Each structure stands twice: as C-alpha cells, then as structure tokens.
Amino acid sequence: MGQHLICPLTPQPAHTMTQPIVNLQDHEHAAQAALGDAAWAYFSGGAADEITLRHNVAAWQNLRLSPRVLQDLRGGHTRCNLLGREWPMPLLVAPMAYQRWAHAEGESGMALAAAAQGCGMVLSHQTSTPLHDVAAMVASDAERGPLWFQLYWLADRGALRDLLAQVEAAGFEALVLTVDAPVHGVRDRERRHGMPLPEGVKAVHWPASDPKNKPSTGLCGGLADAAPTWADVQWLIGQTRLPVLLKGITHPQDAVQAVKLGAAGVIVSNHGGRVLDTLPATAELLPRIVQAVRQHHPQALVVVDGGIRRGTDLFKALALGADAALIGRPALYGLAHAGARGAAHVLRLMRDELEATMALTGCAHIQDIGIDRLWSLESF
Structure with missing residues (x-):
C-alpha cells in the first residue's frame, strides 16, 4: 500500500471557513461559501424533491463492511484494468458541465x-474548455488515469461525426453516451435561481443549431422527438474506433441490450438525482445489473456513479461488482473553492481512504x- 499522508487542506484567506478541510463534506461547505446562489443551485441541486439525490448517499452508508484479519498485505496496490489497459486506480471524475462557472481553471484544472x-476523467460534452486543450494537458502523462469523453446525442449526424473526429484526434480513449436525459429534469432549485452563466462561459462544443432545439408538437415541446433510440446507439458504435459505454443505465435488460449491441460497457447511473426523482439509489441498482451483464458478456465493463463520498463507498462499489466508479460533485466542490489544488485534495482523500479500507x-x-467483504445475514 502507498504511504498514507492524509493532509488537511487549509482554506484560502477569502473563505469564511477557519477549520482545516479533512473530508469531502468540508469541501462541500467551502464550495457553498465560495459559489453564488445560482451556481450553487445548479451544481448541488437535484430533481424535484431531491429524494434520489439524498438516497444515493445514504444507500452506500447503509451497507456494512465485513473485514478479514491477518491477511497478507505485502505488495498491495490499487491498480486496475479497464478496457484492456492498466491504470493506477478504479476512480474517474464524472462528466460535469460548465466547470469554468465553478472556477476559472475549469476543466483544465480538473484534468x-x-x-x-x-484518477481518470470523463470530459463533459458541455465542457466550457475546448476538448483539445484539456486532452493536450494530460494525454502524455504516464501516471494519469483513463481519459474519456461524454457525449449527448445530436440529431444532426453530420455534426456528431465532426465531433467524433475531434474526440478521436485529441487522444480520448473511450466515448460515454449519456442515455438517461433526453430532456431536462425538473430541478426546482435551479428554476428558482435561473442559470446566469458568467461572460465567456459556454458549452464550447454544443451546436446552437442542433434540431433538438427546434420546437414542435410532442412531448416536452418536441424535445423528446430527438431522443436517441437503440438504433442510434448501434449507428454510433459503427461510426467510431473508440469503445462506447452507455451512461444512465438503471435496468438490467437495458444493460444486456447495450452489450449485445456492441457497447464496451455500461455506467449504472441515475444522473446524480438530477433528472428523474424517486429512482432507486445506484448502490441498490448495481448488483442486478452486474449479474445480468456478467451472464451475457463477462468482459464488459460495469461502472457506477452517484452518492460516493468516502473511500469506503468506492470499496463497496467494487465489492458489489463494479469495475470502477465515477465521482462528480465532490471533485467539483474542491475545484470551486480551491481550483486544481482543491480537486486534487478531494481525489487524494478518496485514494487514501480506499487504501485504508483495503488494508x-x-x-x-x-x-x-x-461480496464477502460486505456484511449480510447470509454471510454467516
């Protein structure tokens, strides 16, 4: 195991916090103090009554560990294999939009x-920093984690092909197609405050003329007309040399269909509770999806996100069968109040806590x- 140096982060003078920052909740409090009300509502809020948002966190906490003692820990490490390559650890930063709204360093600082x-990074389609700039900063770093690009479906297939070409040329190693948000969720906090993006902050790769923005009759003012289908997924897989993962999978049958169509894996996600409220927590969804995927395609990846706030949570995700996990808001909170240094501290805390939990x-x-490292009545 690596040497554990879980160092506190000292808040910057502009912050009102005076206590050292030693966990992810401390980072959240510092971010709330640093961000304006509208930005805080956007980055921290969830859909409707935010039931799923809260339950995502609680579900990991409610799982209990079952340690074994006197095991041989010599030569221990966190290295893992994803998509045929070895990486330092099974954790990636989740795709999050408009990171330059949170901090001037934005996606570059996060990368x-x-x-x-x-750790790996999944760059959002709604990045506020050009994808080429982000990739150029880290692609040659031999010690980094995976570099993936998250994609929303574009009804203009020509624009989509152009974007795919840019992603491949920049050196990204996989595509993550988000499939659970054909329309926006009903986010009350965001609607109260609006979304006043600062000058110069925008989704730099989002086409203003995408047909999705053209109203028509139909669900949600016609926006649902442009929602992708399984046929579109199959088309996308055929358009790129990169492995494709589907993000937003909550049903085992959808997971199986994805891998049968040729997806390299699935990401079990309820969009951090931001799209549809009262969905189960991802910790609850994960076991059935792992079981279904392993039965039909043992080599396919199963990744999970939503509510991970401790290294013990990451450990539990791996114990339930995930190959890796994504962490979203906590990394954004670290960035918001302390730039790249704050985000790195969040990820270091996660890494140190995972190693401590393993030991x-x-x-x-x-x-x-x-699964034997999770306690249940059936274990005894």
Missing part, C-alpha cells in the same frame, strides 16, 4: 487534478475486493 492523483478489510489488491 490536472485527476492526472496528479492517478483494514484484508484486501491487498483490487481483485481481492468481493
């Missing part, structure tokens, strides 16, 4: 933070983490 901690449960390697 540097992730690379510094051996304390008797797991020297990621491959040792299994």
Whole structure:
C-alpha cells in the first residue's frame, strides 16, 4: 500500500471557513461559501424533491463492511484494468458541465487534478474548455488515469461525426453516451435561481443549431422527438474506433441490450438525482445489473456513479461488482473553492481512504475486493 499522508487542506484567506478541510463534506461547505446562489443551485441541486439525490448517499452508508484479519498485505496496490489497459486506480471524475462557472481553471484544472492523483476523467460534452486543450494537458502523462469523453446525442449526424473526429484526434480513449436525459429534469432549485452563466462561459462544443432545439408538437415541446433510440446507439458504435459505454443505465435488460449491441460497457447511473426523482439509489441498482451483464458478456465493463463520498463507498462499489466508479460533485466542490489544488485534495482523500479500507478489510489488491467483504445475514 502507498504511504498514507492524509493532509488537511487549509482554506484560502477569502473563505469564511477557519477549520482545516479533512473530508469531502468540508469541501462541500467551502464550495457553498465560495459559489453564488445560482451556481450553487445548479451544481448541488437535484430533481424535484431531491429524494434520489439524498438516497444515493445514504444507500452506500447503509451497507456494512465485513473485514478479514491477518491477511497478507505485502505488495498491495490499487491498480486496475479497464478496457484492456492498466491504470493506477478504479476512480474517474464524472462528466460535469460548465466547470469554468465553478472556477476559472475549469476543466483544465480538473484534468490536472485527476492526472496528479492517478484518477481518470470523463470530459463533459458541455465542457466550457475546448476538448483539445484539456486532452493536450494530460494525454502524455504516464501516471494519469483513463481519459474519456461524454457525449449527448445530436440529431444532426453530420455534426456528431465532426465531433467524433475531434474526440478521436485529441487522444480520448473511450466515448460515454449519456442515455438517461433526453430532456431536462425538473430541478426546482435551479428554476428558482435561473442559470446566469458568467461572460465567456459556454458549452464550447454544443451546436446552437442542433434540431433538438427546434420546437414542435410532442412531448416536452418536441424535445423528446430527438431522443436517441437503440438504433442510434448501434449507428454510433459503427461510426467510431473508440469503445462506447452507455451512461444512465438503471435496468438490467437495458444493460444486456447495450452489450449485445456492441457497447464496451455500461455506467449504472441515475444522473446524480438530477433528472428523474424517486429512482432507486445506484448502490441498490448495481448488483442486478452486474449479474445480468456478467451472464451475457463477462468482459464488459460495469461502472457506477452517484452518492460516493468516502473511500469506503468506492470499496463497496467494487465489492458489489463494479469495475470502477465515477465521482462528480465532490471533485467539483474542491475545484470551486480551491481550483486544481482543491480537486486534487478531494481525489487524494478518496485514494487514501480506499487504501485504508483495503488494508483494514484484508484486501491487498483490487481483485481481492468481493461480496464477502460486505456484511449480510447470509454471510454467516
């Protein structure tokens, strides 16, 4: 295991917090103090009554660990294999839009933070920093994690092909197609405050003339008319040399259909509780999806996001069968109040806590983490 140096982050003078920042909740409080009301509502809010938003966090906390003692921990490490390559650890920063609204360093700062901690990054289609600039900063770093690009479906297939060409040329290693948000969720907090993006902050790769923006009759003012289908997924997979993962999978049958069509994997996600409220937590959804995918395509990736706030949560995700996990809001909160340094501290805390959990449960390697390390009545 790596040497544990879980150092507190000292808040910057402009912040009202005076206590050292030692966990992800501290980062959240510092971010709220640093961000304006509208930005805080956008980045922290969820859909409707925010039931799923809260439940995502609670579900991981409610799982109990079952340690084994006196295990041989010599030579332990967090390295993992994803899509045929070995990476430093099974954690990636989730795709999040408009990061320059949170902090001037934006996606560039986030990418540097992730690379510094051996974590991967999934760059959002709604990035406020050009994808080429982000990739150029970290693609050659041998110690970084995976570099993936998240995609929303564009009804203009010509524009989509152009974007795919840019993504491939920039050096991204996989595509993540978000499939659970054909329309916006009903987000009360965001509607109260609006979304006043600062001057110069915009989604730099989002086409203003996409047909999705043209109203018509139909659900949600016609926006649902442009929602992708399974046929579109199959077309997309055929248009790129990159592996494609589908993000927003909550049903086992959808997971199976995805891998049968040729997807390299699925991301079990309820969009962080931002799209449809009262969905189950991803910790609850994960086991059935893992089981379904493993039965039909054992080599396909299963990744999970939503509510991960501790290294123990990441450990539990791996114990339930996930190959890796994404972390979203906490990394954004670190960025918001302290730039790349704050985001890196969040990811370092996660890495250190994962290693501590592995050692304390008797797991020297990621491959040792299994369902037997979670407590249940059936275990005894």
